[in-house]
Amino acid sequence: MDGQQSASRAARAPGPDGPCEATLLRTLPEVFPAGLVAISPDARFGLSGGGSGPARLWDLTTGTLLRELGVDGAGCSGLWTDGRKVVASGGGKILRATMTGWVSRFDTRNPQNLHPLSRGPHHDRSTGASSDRGAVVVGAGGRFALGICMDRALRMWDLTDGACVRTLRGHAVWPNAVWLAPDARRAVSAGADGEIRVWDLDGGTCAVFPHPDSWVDSVCLSADGRRVLVGGDHRGHTLWLLDAVTGEFVRGFEDVRDPASLEDPEDRSGEVLAVRLTSDGRFAVSGEDDGRIRIRETSTGRCVRTLDGHTEDARGIALTPDDRFLLSGSSDGTLRLWQLGWGP
Numbered sequence: 001m002d003g004q005q006s007a008s009r010a011a012r013a014p015g016p017d018g019p020c021e022a023t024l025l026r027t028l029p030e031v032f033p034a035g036l037v038a039i040s041p042d043a044r045f046g047l048s049g050g051g052s053g054p055a056r057l058w059d060l061t062t063g064t065l066l067r068e069l070g071v072d073g074a075g076c077s078g079l080w081t082d083g084r085k086v087v088a089s090g091g092g093k094i095l096r097a098t099m100t101g102w103v104s105r106f107d108t109r110n111p112q113n114l115h116p117l118s119r120g121p122h123h124d125r126s127t128g129a130s131s132d133r134g135a136v137v138v139g140a141g142g143r144f145a146l147g148i149c150m151d152r153a154l155r156m157w158d159l160t161d162g163a164c165v166r167t168l169r170g171h172a173v174w175p176n177a178v179w180l181a182p183d184a185r186r187a188v189s190a191g192a193d194g195e196i197r198v199w200d201l202d203g204g205t206c207a208v209f210p211h212p213d214s215w216v217d218s219v220c221l222s223a224d225g226r227r228v229l230v231g232g233d234h235r236g237h238t239l240w241l242l243d244a245v246t247g248e249f250v251r252g253f254e255d256v257r258d259p260a261s262l263e264d265p266e267d268r269s270g271e272v273l274a275v276r277l278t279s280d281g282r283f284a285v286s287g288e289d290d291g292r293i294r295i296r297e298t299s300t301g302r303c304v305r306t307l308d309g310h311t312e313d314a315r316g317i318a319l320t321p322d323d324r325f326l327l328s329g330s331s332d333g334t335l336r337l338w339q340l341g342w343g344p
Contacts, residue, residue: 027337037049038327040082047069087142140182152172154169154175154178179220181225196242222277238288239272275287278323285317287314310336326340
């Protein structure tokens with residue numbers, strides 16, 4: 001990455017002076033809308049996917065497309081890489097590969113075509129993972145995948161042998177957002193009715209927070225498990241924090257929408273489509289429908305940096321574990337790699 005920092009096309013992100021700096025290192029042309037992205041911990045490799053297109057593996061140091069990862073033309077519902085292994089899902093399939101070849105292919109929908117996915121005690125004909133955006137997430141170093149299924153349940157598969165090891169039921173309507181902790185011990189899901197559930201996958205318990213007046217597009221949990229970051233629409237807020245134990249509203253964040261849109265409850269311009277928290281929980285990063293990525297302080301709610309460049313909605317964002325690099329994807333068919341710097 002050091003060589004990219006001096007690239008002549010690198011641009012400083014506009015915004016007020018503050019605790020975060022961002023430099024655009026590279027723009028990659030994607031043919032398909034990139035609603036999902038993933039980045040390796042060292043920022044050398046990236047994955048993109050979404051819509052009806054295949055998953056694509058990129059060398060982020062050169063901008064080179066390395067390979068396409070087919071999911072039967074069904075589009076992508078989840079992506080993950082650690083720089084050595086790749087997981088891609090879509091159309092009820094979960095594909096697990098090394099950087100040079102496929103390792104295994106699991107069919108989560110049809111028990112008669114499992115290769116090598118075993119039925120296990122939780123498996124039935126309605127367990128196929130949806131192909132919708134964000135429907136499958138991966139944790140524990142690529143070992144486990146958690147997916148939203150056609151019967152409104154969440155299921156977790158062990159990708160080493162294809163076994164279904166958890167079935168999480170409770171959502172009365174279709175879940176439209178799911179997040180899995182990196183250690184695969186906790187998860188958060190949100191239904192189309194605004195209900196948010198925080199799952200303790202070790203203890204088998206679930207905290208349920210009904211929010212009938214909310215619309216949720218994206219969720220994630222802080223590293224310490226104390227806060228849930230939510231993007232969508234809640235009583236005029238497009239981004240807010242909840243207490244992960246009580247479900248109480250903790251904070252809304254600075255709203256950048258046109259004041260006129262706030263008067264129309266059906267107007268979702270300025271909607272937050274993707275959310276992440278930095279590893280220390282100090283900052284919330286959001287991809288929004290105006291194409292911008294915004295970084296806000298969780299302590300004050302203040303927007304401290306805006307990353308411009310995408311011309312359509314920024315639906316995909318991914319941070320490296322050290323929070324130094326951000327990969328963003330957009331419906332405009334581009335990927336952007338950013339280097340971030342954090343103040344004290």
